[in-house]
Amino acid sequence: MSFAHFPPMPDFPPGEVWLAGAGPGDPRLLTLLALHAVSAADDIVHDALIDPRVLTLRRDGAELIPAGKRGGRPSPHQNEINGILIDRARAGRRVLRLKGGDPFVFGRGWDEVLALAEAGIRYRLIPGITSGLAATALAGIPATTRDTNHAVVLAAGHRADDDQSSADWVALARLGQPVILYMPMTQLAGITVALMKGGMAADTPAALLHAATTEQEKVVDSTLARLVEDAQVNGIGSPAIVVIGAVAGLRRQVLSGLVGWR
Structure with a gap:
């Protein structure tokens, strides 16, 4: 080289x-x-x-x-x-x-x-590679495809102590675009309820991506309604990225040929 x-x-x-x-x-x-x-x-x-x-x-x-x-x-x-x-x-x-x-x-x-x-x-x-896009790509989840979406929402899933602003999850759900959540685990239950209140279907594909690119990496396929339960069952905690939207369900089509990045 x-x-x-x-x-x-x-x-x-x-x-x-x-x-x-x-x-x-x-x-x-x-x-x-x-x-x-x-x-x-x-x-x-x-x-x-x-x-x-x-x-x-x-x-x-x-x-x-x-x-x-x-x-x-x-x-x-x-x-x-x-x-x-x-x-x-x-x-x-x-x-x-x-x-x-x-x-x-x-x-x-x-x-x-x-x-x-x-x-x-x-x-x-x-600049650096942001974890939301890296974690999804490495798991075989595209952020966008020609057939599913031409936009994607990156949203902070936590609320800092000194930050009184928070995402309007109901409004984000109504956009009809996939949502990639950064560090959402402490607020995940409330977020999922709000997204469904905004019209996002309970069976919308979702994925939990824990500790991406590390030896502790874990990927769990889920749906919007099952996210909290699946996180508990599989021991998913921070740091984590959560993907919600049609793109999250696409990884099943390509897993057979996906080579482990490590």
């Missing part, structure tokens, strides 16, 4: 903050630019669900700073994380904010970018 014809990687100057997506979990799903950032940073401010093998790719002497926000567990407030990024950058450090998935898909990347911009800190954004 040769990278001789690739464009050169950008310099990571002292005093900058780079926000990078680490993808859905498995280190092999890092982008090349995210890998470059990990290996060049002085400080890595990382989420809780970053695979430890990703962090071993850091250079000697790089400092790891945990900043994961886990539902129901003690975790730093967003203002604290913003302050760490700003203070470290002002101290002349090369600061990498490493997030699971993509920084701008339910990752609070915008909060951090806004804080950096207001503080006059230079920053770079490095």
